[in-house]
Amino acid sequence: MSATTTFEEDNITPARRRDPLLVVLWVALVTVAAIWVAPFVFITFTAMKSNSDVMTTSAFSPPTDIAWENFSGAWKKGNFSNTFLNSVIITAVKVPLGLLISAMAAYALARIRLRWGRFLLVFVLFGAMIPFQVMLAPLFTLVNSLGLIDTYIGVILPYLAFGVPYQVFILHGFFRAVPKELSEAALIDGASHFTVFRRIFLPISLPVLAALLILDFVATWNEFAMALVLLQNKNMWTLPLGLMSFQGQFSNSYGQLNAAIVMTVLPAVIVYLIFQRYFVSGLTSGAVKG
Amino acid sequence: MSRISHLQSPRAQALILLAPAIGIYTIFAIWPMIEVVILSFQRWNGLDADRVWAGLENYRYIFADDPVYWIAFKNTVIWTVLSVIFPPLVGLLLALGLNEKMFARGAMRAIYYLPVIIAPIAVATMWRWMYDPFFGLFNQIMTGMGLQGWIQDWLGDRDVALYSMFIAYIWQHVGFSMVLFLAGLQGVDRSLVEAARIDGASRWQVFRYVTLPALQVTMTIVIVLSTISSLKAFDIVYGMTGGGPAQSTQMLAMWAFTQSMQIFDFGRGSAISVTLLLITLAVVVPYLRWSQKREDAAR
Known part of the structure; x- marks a missing residue:
């Protein structure tokens, strides 16, 4: 974890002699960055314009009278209070619970000598690579046979299952690197593994857990394909499903459609802007350094 | 006890x-x-x-x-080949640039990564609107620049739709490759780079003989992850075109x-x-x- 990149480690020292190539590079990067934010600007502007303004004004001209009613209108028409609540409930249960069971399993695999430990580890890691998109039909069949279609549990359980591999992978790597001395003394004194896990390993892994928590929050918040097959009843839909249906029904209410996009995306963007550095450390600690 | x-x-x-x-x-x-x-x-x-x-x-x-089936198969192959080449390549270029100390580097990294955290279905909805033939961003820009001849029905034309969709995909995924490459670049030995520079190696030579070999592992990881994520492209297809027009996507x-x-x-x-x-x-x-x-x- 020591050498992970963060977005915030800049300490800009004024260049004493400006390298011309660096200036060119900088201009190029800024230009491309402007292109990269352009869609956000366009969407936000459109979300604040009335339909007639959308049709008569240029895409990048800021709205003159802000049409706040787009947001309230989209919120009502798109049944957002419902989908928002469902997303909140599912995410609030799935994310901490998933992290807990992954951490428990990762601890056991990393710190308890088991004959089939290595096999289990590969078995779990394998799951990080298989796309659940190919299994939508059997997932539906399974959840249906358990009578859990259109329930929170019915979607939370598969979410948990597909979250386990990556989190176990990261946490296993982290736990294994913890020096033996830290846990051995406690174990010799007769503490159980549960105690060591809870009192020693969970506290020291807080930064990693925070990173995984935030990554998983975004992944769960954004998940679409599984929710699409497991949540058929409109009242159980999550935000992405609500947005999709909104697009289908009201694609000509441009202002409201864009307001709906903004409202769907905003929570993830806010979380990202606040916790930026955790995203990066969470991603890179696994993929590159693992 | x-x-x-x-x-x-x-x-x-x-x-x-x-x-x-x-x-x-x-x-x-x-x-x-x-x-x-x-x-x-x-x-x-x-x-x-x-x-x-x-x-x-x-x-x-x-x-x-x-x-x-074979249309879908062919499109999946095209999609995967494109996804293995472009997002990693652009990501590498951005990472090389943003690895240099410069003004607003942190802000730029944040901007390039931002689309990664957005729901693919929201990306699909956003881009569908930007590709709108009448009021969408692209055709407005074309009109503004006097390029009326380039105006397209970006998602309605079966020869273009797949590639229009891919542009949205690049926009979303470049940040991911960039972050992995940035992390990989931390592993490049700075003193080795400086030594090579002092010995008179050109920028290209430093890149070719010092940086690139050090990035080999990262490169493999990025390419494999890009392949896997392109094979499972679902949300973006469902949200943007549903597979149409005429199964072309x-x-x-x-x-x-x-x-x-x-x-x-x-x-x-x-x-x-x-x-x-x-x-x-x-x-x-x-x-x-x-x-x-x-x-x-x-x-």
């Missing part, structure tokens, strides 16, 4: 710690994968009580009679879903899924072997 119970054997404790994760994972991730293989040999509409054994009939059908994951969940032919849908699963495994298994070996070597 006089009371000795089962709970004190490390093995039993391990079992308790492992059970929830492994249990849920096996039931809800591994079992569906086995089930999809079983289903692919059966005829079933998803509702009836009995599932009829069909042997290889579903496979024969999708390979020989399904008018869409149809892909395997989407077509498997359509067969099973919309046409209610679970057998054919699962047979399509199995072919996609096999393609994925052909990438994943060698990669896992390779990373295991690397880990063993590092130990």
Whole structure:
């Protein structure tokens, strides 16, 4: 974890002699960055314009009278209070619970000598690579046979299952690197593994857990394909499903459609802007350094 | 500690710690994968009580009679090739640039990464609106620059739709490759770079003989992850075109879903899924072997 990149480690020292190539590079990067934010600007502007303004004004001209009613209108028409609540409930249960069971399993695999430990580890890691998109039909069949279609549990359980591999992978790597001395003394004194896990390993892994928590929050918040097959009843839909249906029904209410996009995306963007550095450390600690 | 119970054997404790994760994972991730293989040999509409054994009939059908399968296959191949080349390449260029100390570097990194955290379905909705033939961003820009001749129905024209969709995909995924490359660049020895510069190596030579070799592992990881994520492209297809127009953006994951969940032919849908699963495994298994070996070597 020591050498992970963060977005915030800049300490800009004024260049004493400006390298011309660096200036060119900088201009190029800024230009491309402007292109990269352009869609956000366009969407936000459109979300604040009335339909007639959308049709008569240029895409990048800021709205003159802000049409706040787009947001309230989209919120009502798109049944957002419902989908928002469902997303909140599912995410609030799935994310901490998933992290807990992954951490428990990762601890056991990393710190308890088991004959089939290595096999289990590969078995779990394998799951990080298989796309659940190919299994939508059997997932539906399974959840249906358990009578859990259109329930929170019915979607939370598969979410948990597909979250386990990556989190176990990261946490296993982290736990294994913890020096033996830290846990051995406690174990010799007769503490159980549960105690060591809870009192020693969970506290020291807080930064990693925070990173995984935030990554998983975004992944769960954004998940679409599984929710699409497991949540058929409109009242159980999550935000992405609500947005999709909104697009289908009201694609000509441009202002409201864009307001709906903004409202769907905003929570993830806010979380990202606040916790930026955790995203990066969470991603890179696994993929590159693992 | 006089009371000795089962709970004190490390093995039993391990079992308790492992059970929830492994249990849920096996039931809800591994079992569906086995089930999809079983289903692919059966005829079933998803509702009836009995599932009829069909042997290889579903496979024969999708390979020989399904008018869409090979279109979806071809599109998936094109999509994967494009996704393995462009997002990593652009990501590498951005990472090389943003690895230099410069003004607003942090802000730029944040901007390039921002689309990664947005729901793919929201990206699809955003871009669908930007591609709107009448009021969308692209055609407005074309008009503004006097390029009326370039105006297109970006998602309605079957020759262009797949590539229009891919532009949105690049926009979303470049940040991911960039971050991995930035992390990889931390592993490049600064003193080695400086030594090479002092010895008179050109920028290109430093890149070619110092930086690039140091990035080899990162490169492999980025390419494998890009391949896997491109094979499972689903949300963006569903949200942007639904596979149309005239199946021109149809892909395997989407077509498997359509067969099973919309046409209610679970057998054919699962047979399509199995072919996609096999393609994925052909990438994943060698990669896992390779990373295991690397880990063993590092130990």
